[in-house]
Amino acid sequence: MANLAIGRRRLIALLLLTSVLLLTLDLRGNVVFDRARDGFALVMSPFETAAQVVTRPAVNAWRAITEYDDLLDELARLQEQVDGQRGAEIAARNAIIEHQRLLALNDLESLADIPSVTASIIGLSPSNLDQIVEIDRGGLQGIETGMPVVNEAGLVGKVTQVFPNSSLVMLATDTRYAVRVKVLSEQTPVEPTVPPDTVPSGLEVGDVTTTTTTTTTTTVPEPVVPGEDEPGDDPTGADPTGAHPAGADPAGDDPAGDDPAGDADAPDDPFGLDGPITVTTTTAPPVLVERETGALRGQGQRRLPMVTFVSSSPTLGQINVGDTVSTAGGRESLAPPDIPVGVVRNVISRPGSAGTELEVELSADLNRLQFVRVLLFRPLAEVES
Amino acid sequence: MIAALVRGPLGRLVPVAVVLLALQTTLFVDVQPFGVVLQLLTAFAAAAGVAGGPERGMLAGFLLGLMFDLGTGAPLASSSLTMGLAGLVAGSVTFLNIELRWWLSAGFVALGAAVGEFAVPVVRYVIGQEDVFSEHLYTIVPVVAVGAALLSPLLVPLGRWCLLIGKVEWKVPNE
Numbered sequence: 001m002a003n004l005a006i007g008r009r010r011l012i013a014l015l016l017l018t019s020v021l022l023l024t025l026d027l028r029g030n031v032v033f034d035r036a037r038d039g040f041a042l043v044m045s046p047f048e049t050a051a052q053v054v055t056r057p058a059v060n061a062w063r064a065i066t067e068y069d070d071l072l073d074e075l076a077r078l079q080e081q082v083d084g085q086r087g088a089e090i091a092a093r094n095a096i097i098e099h100q101r102l103l104a105l106n107d108l109e110s111l112a113d114i115p116s117v118t119a120s121i122i123g124l125s126p127s128n129l130d131q132i133v134e135i136d137r138g139g140l141q142g143i144e145t146g147m148p149v150v151n152e153a154g155l156v157g158k159v160t161q162v163f164p165n166s167s168l169v170m171l172a173t174d175t176r177y178a179v180r181v182k183v184l185s186e187q188t189p190v191e192p193t194v195p196p197d198t199v200p201s202g203l204e205v206g207d208v209t210t211t212t213t214t215t216t217t218t219t220v221p222e223p224v225v226p227g228e229d230e231p232g233d234d235p236t237g238a239d240p241t242g243a244h245p246a247g248a249d250p251a252g253d254d255p256a257g258d259d260p261a262g263d264a265d266a267p268d269d270p271f272g273l274d275g276p277i278t279v280t281t282t283t284a285p286p287v288l289v290e291r292e293t294g295a296l297r298g299q300g301q302r303r304l305p306m307v308t309f310v311s312s313s314p315t316l317g318q319i320n321v322g323d324t325v326s327t328a329g330g331r332e333s334l335a336p337p338d339i340p341v342g343v344v345r346n347v348i349s350r351p352g353s354a355g356t357e358l359e360v361e362l363s364a365d366l367n368r369l370q371f372v373r374v375l376l377f378r379p380l381a382e383v384e385s
Numbered sequence: 386m387i388a389a390l391v392r393g394p395l396g397r398l399v400p401v402a403v404v405l406l407a408l409q410t411t412l413f414v415d416v417q418p419f420g421v422v423l424q425l426l427t428a429f430a431a432a433a434g435v436a437g438g439p440e441r442g443m444l445a446g447f448l449l450g451l452m453f454d455l456g457t458g459a460p461l462a463s464s465s466l467t468m469g470l471a472g473l474v475a476g477s478v479t480f481l482n483i484e485l486r487w488w489l490s491a492g493f494v495a496l497g498a499a500v501g502e503f504a505v506p507v508v509r510y511v512i513g514q515e516d517v518f519s520e521h522l523y524t525i526v527p528v529v530a531v532g533a534a535l536l537s538p539l540l541v542p543l544g545r546w547c548l549l550i551g552k553v554e555w556k557v558p559n560e
Binding site: 007011020021022023025033036044058062127128 | 403404406407408409410411412413414415416421422424439440443444447451452453456457458459460461462463465466469473502505509512513514515516517519520521525
């Protein structure tokens with residue numbers, strides 16, 4: 001650089017100053033630049049469409065080469081996950097319906113009440129730093145800057161720029177993204193004391209309606225001695241798992257007299273422990289408890305978003321790994337409350353006033369976005385004004 | 386004047402940049418070696434620098450950066466700085482005063498692209514964005530540089546054509 005001529009130095013200085021000027025004007029917000037962006041997007045649109053069509057074979061070939069093994073692994077994993085979630089889905093649907101009914105009953109707002117626009121991803125960020133995607137719905141469909149974007153799994157990000165027929169969405173992993181969230185954790189209620197056999201009125205316990213509890217029965221099978229009848233060998237169709245509450249022998253299941261209580265060796269086993277040992281535990285359903293609120297901030301593509309400004313309240317208990325995180329809402333918040341965000345993966349305790357920081361694994365897989373929903377939500381403060 | 390602009394480098398650079406930007410926002414966001422988006426426009430700015438020297442490279446980079454920022458929603462002129470720097474650094478190859486072999490061009494295009502890409506988080510940090518430096522940068526910069534080097538056999542002649550530069554002919558001095 002020693003032989004940089006004066007003209008060259010002037011040119012460098014001129015371009016540098018121009019860049020700084022443009023940057024300053026743009027960061028302060030400039031209508032002319034916004035219009036220029038809109039116009040440029042309009043001009044670029046046909047070129048991008050053409051490039052997409054022309055390069056599709058090359059992209060498909062690349063994906064076939066690089067993603068085939070991953071795809072097979074993913075397929076197997078998802079199949080396993082689907083099998084596992086079938087049962088949970090039914091229970092979750094019932095819970096959601098009940099939740100909606102309760103909200104409606106109490107005249108409370110829920111996510112289902114907020115109109116939304118479904119959009120598909122048409123472009124990813126061409127930068128290694130920005131976490132921005134482009135969707136195929138824009139201002140003509142009612143989308144406005146700041147609206148939250150979700151998918152089936154949870155929060156995806158927010159709209160940052162709106163064009164007539166497309167919009168840019170900043171993902172929750174972008175370093176400029178921030179949203180108020182609350183941390184929820186499951187808390188099992190304290191076991192109630194064992195109720196008496198009778199209630200004061202003298203009624204039997206079985207005659208009294210009690211609160212719902214979940215009963216889990218675990219049966220430890222009796223050690224199998226070769227030559228003896230194995231539970232599964234019972235030709236009479238007796239329940240091989242023995243998954244019945246103690247003493248609840250299904251009628252007719254044991255006509256062959258295999259009932260342990262009626263075994264010939266019963267006198268040697270006065271407590272009936274010779275047969276399958278049945279342990280019955282009663283647990284109350286877990287209750288979601290709101291621990292604390294904080295601000296979720298993106299940390300870039302390969303790092304988990306972080307919740308800051310959290311102070312774990314001893315009265316509410318500690319925040320643990322696995323606790324769920326959802327949006328907190330509020331008058332000024334751009335996102336409505338109760339959008340699932342993810343689960344706590346790491347709890348980082350900072351000394352002093354820094355408080356606790358949480359690393360959150362997002363529920364939505366932002367690397368595999370195809371369709372998203374833009375919630376046409378406006379903050380309460382804005383609606384009122 | 387407009388005719389002169391159209392017939393000049395601008396008339397070639399802008400349409401080429403539009404096509405390259407379209408490729409950048411489509412093909413190169415899908416084809417990501419090692420999870421890195423190859424920076425076609427930064428590579429082209431560096432190639433223009435190799436073809437036309439530091440000033441032209443810097444000017445080309447400035448223009449390409451403006452178009453990139455307009456098209457992607459990045460802070461306006463932030464990429465102008467980085468791509469201009471890429472063109473300037475790559476253009477310093479002309480100080481060597483030797484015949485440009487293909488591998489030398491590729492090397493300087495790679496160097497320019499690497500410097501330009503490294504400057505992206507620096508510029509973002511200067512304008513107030515936080516958490517822009519990550520360990521992934523150690524992967525991003527080399528991959529972008531290698532990608533630029535591989536593309537240089539196409540981009541350097543394209544840059545030469547855009548900047549209206551004839552191929553350098555070396556003549557044996559008369560005795």
